[in-house]
Amino acid sequence: MLGAQAWAAAPMNEPIQPIQPANITDPAKVELGKQLWFDPRLSRSGFISCNSCHNLSMGGSDNLPTSIGHNWHQGPINSPTVLNSSLNVVQFWDGRAKTLKEQAGGPIANPGEMGFTHNLASDVVRSIPQYRDSFKAVYGDDTVSIDHITDALAAFEETLVTPNAPFDRWLKGEKDAISPTALKGYELFKSTGCIACHNGEAVGGASMQKMGMIEPYVTQNPSQGVAGLTGKDTDRMLFKVPTLRNVELTYPYFHDGAYWNLDEAVDVMARLQLGRKLSQEEVGQIVAFLKTLTGDQPDFKLPQLPPSSPQTPHPVPFGQ
Numbered sequence: 031m032l033g034a035q036a037w038a039a040a041p042m043n044e045p046i047q048p049i050q051p052a053n054i055t056d057p058a059k060v061e062l063g064k065q066l067w068f069d070p071r072l073s074r075s076g077f078i079s080c081n082s083c084h085n086l087s088m089g090g091s092d093n094l095p096t097s098i099g100h101n102w103h104q105g106p107i108n109s110p111t112v113l114n115s116s117l118n119v120v121q122f123w124d125g126r127a128k129t130l131k132e133q134a135g136g137p138i139a140n141p142g143e144m145g146f147t148h149n150l151a152s153d154v155v156r157s158i159p160q161y162r163d164s165f166k167a168v169y170g171d172d173t174v175s176i177d178h179i180t181d182a183l184a185a186f187e188e189t190l191v192t193p194n195a196p197f198d199r200w201l202k203g204e205k206d207a208i209s210p211t212a213l214k215g216y217e218l219f220k221s222t223g224c225i226a227c228h229n230g231e232a233v234g235g236a237s238m239q240k241m242g243m244i245e246p247y248v249t250q251n252p253s254q255g256v257a258g259l260t261g262k263d264t265d266r267m268l269f270k271v272p273t274l275r276n277v278e279l280t281y282p283y284f285h286d287g288a289y290w291n292l293d294e295a296v297d298v299m300a301r302l303q304l305g306r307k308l309s310q311e312e313v314g315q316i317v318a319f320l321k322t323l324t325g326d327q328p329d330f331k332l333p334q335l336p337p338s339s340p341q342t343p344h345p346v347p348f349g350q
C-alpha cells in the first residue's frame with residue numbers, strides 16, 4: 031500500500047506540472063470575448079480578427095515565419111501561440127505587456143496588425159445592438175469601452191488551456207500514456223539542461239532568457255528582444271522563453287520563425303543554449319517527448335456574430 035502510494039506521488043514532484051482545466055466563473059463574459067476574438071470588425075479592413083494570426087484550428091498560431099497584417103504588411107516577428115498564454119508571466123516576446131488584458135489592446139491599434147484605433151473599434155462594436163445588449167448584461171452598462179472589450183477578450187483567452195496531454199496523464203500516474211522513446215526524451219530533456227528554462231505548467235513562459243547563451247544566434251531578423259525596450263546592451267537577445275505545450279503544432283520556430291522542423295529547433299537549442307551536440311537518436315527522443323505535450327485543443331461551438339447596423343462604420347479593406 032505504502033509502495034503504491036509512493037509510486038503514485040513520485041511523478042508529481044517533476045519540474046513540469048499538469049495543465050489545469052479552465053475554471054469558467056463568468057460564462058457570459060467568456061462568450062462575449064469569444065465573439066470579439068472571431069470578429070474581424072475590430073480591424074480597419076474588417077477582415078483581420080485575432081483568430082487570423084492565432085488560428086485556433088492551428089494550435090493558436092498562424093504557422094507563418096512572421097504574420098501578415100493590415101494591407102498585407104509583413105510582420106516583424108513570429109506569432110506566438112495563444113494556447114495557455116494565461117500561464118505566461120508576461121506577454122509578448124519581449125514581455126512588454128503584463129497581462130492578457132493589457133496585451134489585447136496592442137494588436138487592434140497596431141498599424142501593421144489590425145490597423146485600427148481603440149476609439150474606432152469601440153465605435154464599431156457600440157453600433158451593433160446585440161453587442162450593446164451583451165455588454166450591458168456582462169458589465170452593467172453598454173458604453174462599450176476598450177477597457178471592457180479587452181477584459182472580455184482576456185476572459186476568453188483564459189479558457190484556451192490544453193489539459194490532458196499524454197505527458198500530463200503520465201505525470202498523474204498513467205504509466206503507458208507515453209512511449210519508452212518519449213520517456214527517454216524526457217530524461218534527456220532534464221539531464222541535458224533544457225528543463226532549466228522550459229519548466230512549470232507551460233514548460234516555458236516563466237522567465238526571460240538570452241537566445242544564444244553559448245553560441246550567438248544567427249538571424250536576419252532585426253529584433254533584439256528586451257533591449258528594444260530598454261536600450262541596454264545586457265538585454266540584447268533576451269526573449270520570453272516560449273511555452274513548449276503543443277509545440278508540434280506551432281511551427282515555424284523561434285522569434286524569427288526560421289526553423290520549420292522540431293528536430294532542427296532542438297538541435298539549435300542544445301548547441302546554442304547548452305553547448306551540447308546531440309546525436310540524431312537523442313534529438314529524436316526529445317522530439318518524441320515534445321510531441322507528448324499536445325493537449326486537448328479548444329473545443330467549442332463557433333460563435334455567430336451579430337450583424338452590423340445602418341450606423342456601423344464601414345470597413346476600409348483597401349488603401350489607407
Ligand code: HEC
Pocket residue numbers: 067072078079080081082083084097098099100105107108109110111112115118120121122123124130133134137138142143144183187270
Ligand atoms: C496580424 C497578426 C496578429 C493579429 C491580428 C493579432 N495578433 Fe496577437 N500576436 C501577433 C504577434 C506577431 C505577436 C508577437 C508580438 C511580439 O511579441 O512583439 C502576438 C502576441 C500575442 C500574445 C502574446 C503571447 C505570448 O506568448 O507572448 C497574445 C496573448 C495575443 N497576441 C493575443 C491577441 C489578441 C487578443 C488579438 C486580437 C485583439 C491578437 N492577438 C491579434 C500577431 C497578431
Ligand code: HEC
Pocket residue numbers: 219222223224225226227228238239240241243269270271272273274277280282283284285286295296299300303304316
Ligand atoms: C537558457 C535557457 C534555455 C535553455 C537551456 C533551453 N531553451 Fe529552448 N528556448 C529558450 C528561449 C529564450 C527560446 C526562444 C528563442 C528565440 O525565439 O529566439 C527557446 C525556444 C525553444 C523552442 C522553440 C519554441 C517556439 O515556439 O518557437 C524549442 C522547441 C526549444 N526552445 C526547445 C529546447 C530544448 C529541447 C532544449 C534543451 C536541448 C532547450 N530548449 C533549452 C530558452 C532556453
